[in-house]
Amino acid sequence: MTTAGAGAEGLVGGPAGAGADVAGRLVGGVFYGLAMTTSDDVRAIALSLPETTEKIAWSMPTFRVAGKMFATLPEDETSMAVRCPKVEREELVLAEPEKFWVAGHEASSAWVRVRLAALDDLDELRDILLDSWRQAAPASLLE
Template sequence: MEIIAPYAGVVTPVSGSVPDSDDVRRIALALPQTAEKQAWGMPTFRVAGKMFITVPDDETSFAVRCPMHERGELIAAEPEKFWVPPHEAGSNWVRVRLAALDDLDELRDILVDSWKQAAPADLVAAYLTTD
């Protein structure tokens, strides 16, 4: 079953809270043309049919799109926050530990960045003019 959220406008940052998987879902579904779909037994979030977030069952982390050349830098700079499981080493994805995030603003920035990598260019351009 696919859940498509209507675009609710700009995703408003919220500071001061410890992020959790409910925040991942809320922020993701506030992004334009985002759909939630179950795959591999977990929630995934997609734009234009392209996945940009997965949330594993334990809900302590999530995975996002990340260019390989940036992924290594992220992991080296903050290994407590970012990592890649061995079976995903060849992919353009990185895992993020929710408990290691500074706040909801950081979560939002990570999710929006992943969304921009998956969304069509015209949708990204329209979003950036309202952000």
């Protein structure tokens, strides 16, 4: 991997074969794109979904539709938790462990953790939040 340029501390070229125009960060052996998603992005996208509210619970922001939680931002705000059916969750964790994992206290529930820095872009974040929102939303909002 090559340095992306002067003053680009911590920046490296993309994965092998990605081409010189791809840049990002290598952290703990995991490549992260430059367009890192943040907790502000989570908040903006979640609150743009119909009838979504933000409420502090367990000392962290939670996002709800019709009173049902569909996303949380843990205190360090480097990840989020979203609803995800257990079968899909297992597939996600196996396929992309750099992005998805299951917190110990959520093992028996249908939730998955998402590393914000590992997401490809805002479209991926939006898709994940929308999928979780749909699982919590009442049928009247899904029509």
